[in-house]
Amino acid sequence: MRALKNHPELCAINTATFGFQVPLTLAIEAIAKAGFGGIAPWRREVEGQDVKALARQMRDAGLKVTGYCRSTYIPASTSAQFKENIADNLKALQDAAALGSDAFVFVVGTLANLISARAQVQEGLGLLSQHAENLGVKLALEPLHPVYAADRSCINLVSQALDMCDEIGSPSVSVIIDAYHVWWDPNIERDVVRGGAAKRIQGFHVSDWLLPVTDTLNNRGMMGDGVIDLKSLRAMVEHAGYNGLVEVEIFSSANWWKRPMDETLQVINDRLGETF
Amino acid sequence: MRALKNHPELCAINTATFGFQVPLTLAIEAIAKAGFGGIAPWRREVEGQDVKALARQMRDAGLKVTGYCRSTYIPASTSAQFKENIADNLKALQDAAALGSDAFVFVVGTLANLISARAQVQEGLGLLSQHAENLGVKLALEPLHPVYAADRSCINLVSQALDMCDEIGSPSVSVIIDAYHVWWDPNIERDVVRGGAAKRIQGFHVSDWLLPVTDTLNNRGMMGDGVIDLKSLRAMVEHAGYNGLVEVEIFSSANWWKRPMDETLQVINDRLGETF
Numbered sequence: 001m002r003a004l005k006n007h008p009e010l011c012a013i014n015t016a017t018f019g020f021q022v023p024l025t026l027a028i029e030a031i032a033k034a035g036f037g038g039i040a041p042w043r044r045e046v047e048g049q050d051v052k053a054l055a056r057q058m059r060d061a062g063l064k065v066t067g068y069c070r071s072t073y074i075p076a077s078t079s080a081q082f083k084e085n086i087a088d089n090l091k092a093l094q095d096a097a098a099l100g101s102d103a104f105v106f107v108v109g110t111l112a113n114l115i116s117a118r119a120q121v122q123e124g125l126g127l128l129s130q131h132a133e134n135l136g137v138k139l140a141l142e143p144l145h146p147v148y149a150a151d152r153s154c155i156n157l158v159s160q161a162l163d164m165c166d167e168i169g170s171p172s173v174s175v176i177i178d179a180y181h182v183w184w185d186p187n188i189e190r191d192v193v194r195g196g197a198a199k200r201i202q203g204f205h206v207s208d209w210l211l212p213v214t215d216t217l218n219n220r221g222m223m224g225d226g227v228i229d230l231k232s233l234r235a236m237v238e239h240a241g242y243n244g245l246v247e248v249e250i251f252s253s254a255n256w257w258k259r260p261m262d263e264t265l266q267v268i269n270d271r272l273g274e275t276f
Numbered sequence: 277m278r279a280l281k282n283h284p285e286l287c288a289i290n291t292a293t294f295g296f297q298v299p300l301t302l303a304i305e306a307i308a309k310a311g312f313g314g315i316a317p318w319r320r321e322v323e324g325q326d327v328k329a330l331a332r333q334m335r336d337a338g339l340k341v342t343g344y345c346r347s348t349y350i351p352a353s354t355s356a357q358f359k360e361n362i363a364d365n366l367k368a369l370q371d372a373a374a375l376g377s378d379a380f381v382f383v384v385g386t387l388a389n390l391i392s393a394r395a396q397v398q399e400g401l402g403l404l405s406q407h408a409e410n411l412g413v414k415l416a417l418e419p420l421h422p423v424y425a426a427d428r429s430c431i432n433l434v435s436q437a438l439d440m441c442d443e444i445g446s447p448s449v450s451v452i453i454d455a456y457h458v459w460w461d462p463n464i465e466r467d468v469v470r471g472g473a474a475k476r477i478q479g480f481h482v483s484d485w486l487l488p489v490t491d492t493l494n495n496r497g498m499m500g501d502g503v504i505d506l507k508s509l510r511a512m513v514e515h516a517g518y519n520g521l522v523e524v525e526i527f528s529s530a531n532w533w534k535r536p537m538d539e540t541l542q543v544i545n546d547r548l549g550e551t552f
Contacts, residue, residue: 112503112505113505114460114462114505118462145422145423146421146423146460146461147422147423147492148489149459149460150460150487150489150502150503151487151488151489156460156461156462157461157462157463160462183425184390184422184425184426184432185422185432186394186433187433209426211426211427212427213423213424213427213492216423216489216492217489226426227388227426229389
């Protein structure tokens with residue numbers, strides 16, 4: 001297990017952690033200045049901007065782009081809408097490549113009919129996988145906590161995401177392990193080992209699960225403020241062979257999104273190797 | 277798959293559906309009058325009352341007691357507290373027997389350390405299982421939705437609950453399939469088949485998952501008002517050999533708990549065989 005203390009260069013910051021208070025150009029500056037090694041920007045910060053200039057700024061700042069967030073939901077109730085979703089994702093995938101991002105992050109969407117939703121996700125990822133290979137960007141499937149099964153993701157277990165990667169077969173499909181989504185899973189160790197052996201672990205995200213449970217969308221905690229045993233989970237993921245950056249992604253409308261960026265980065269820095 | 281339409285006698289009502297507005301004696305009357313075949317009362321309605329008289333009233337009303345709700349959480353941070361929890365559950369198990377209940381429902385509790393919590397649950401159920409056999413009451417382990425992993429249950433998958441039953445080995449341990457908790461699980465069909473083959477499915481609970489997701493504790497929906505494909509799930513459970521009552525359990529502080537009992541029972545009756 002790597003020593004994180006005083007090694008912010010082993011961490012990336014997902015810009016959602018700042019609640020999109022500031023333009024990406026300023027976030028890049030602050031993250032690099034605080035010593036972090038990577039960044040994961042969002043489409044809302046990139047689309048309509050000069051993508052090449054942003055790519056250059058991140059590169060010049062010494063930041064690796066761990067992931068580009070995120071996919072348009074794939075499943076749809078009409079085939080026309082499904083096709084539109086795929087086309088939209090293809091465009092964003094090209095931006096991910098232009099940004100120099102390792103991965104395009106897939107939060108896949110869902111339908112009331114989970115069977116149909118899952119089939120569409122598999123088909124859609126299959127359709128995009130050859131493009132991803134050509135562009136040298138991984139499609140990074142992020143299983144979300146089952147609390148989102150009805151409105152955000154029909155993929156809720158790491159094992160399920162890995163099964164889907166196997167079905168698709170392309171080396172460009174992979175999985176993100178996000179602590180908030182998977183910490184509770186009794187099979188997580190088995191599945192992380194499997195993902196590592198298959199070389200499919202594309203990212204490792206951290207935040208914390210706060211008590212009491214209130215808003216399950218935008219009340220995630222700073223590492224150490226909740227119940228997740230983040231160090232054990234990181235040990236598991238690194239033991240399985242993951243040696244990429246540890247990405248901090250905290251959705252927190254009532255707390256961290258209200259604080260200045262530099263304060264949030266300082267707290268993350270202080271907690272490196274302590275609480276995660 | 278059984279026809280439920282006009283067959284309320286195939287359903288039981290969990291009294292939590294009424295939000296504990298009225299004493300159990302009145303709930304028994306209303307449920308029987310509406311034609312339902314069973315009831316699942318709670319300890320808060322029973323403890324301190326004349327248990328034998330309540331048992332007699334339910335029996336005379338023609339109501340089967342599908343489950344007695346619910347266990348004291350098992351895991352504790354001290355062994356003294358663990359022992360107290362087991363003693364408390366033993367007392368309640370005796371009441372379950374006195375009520376003529378088929379099962380004592382286990383919502384098991386949890387700790388920040390999930391590994392320790394799960395080990396304690398297994399040990400505790402093991403300690404209680406011989407008593408349960410002697411009393412002729414099943415210990416019915418209810419896996420809860422993973423959103424409760426930090427505060428209510430360290431058992432969150434049907435497969436996990438079945439694994440635990442296998443480890444304990446006693447014929448008195450069994451599992452409840454509650455639609456709200458398991459509907460999202462990609463392995464649910466596999467696990468229901470396994471539970472049926474092992475003769476470990478002790479109960480089948482229904483309510484619905486509402487959108488948007490707000491309160492994940494007390495905002496469950498009436499069957500048909502949410503996204504769960506309850507008919508498919510019931511078909512699965514019955515196909516696996518379950519032929520007990522379908523238990524309606526709706527935690528709904530903002531809606532159903534504010535309505536008169538008879539109205540709620542009428543709506544359930546109207547939806548039998550239609551939405552579940």
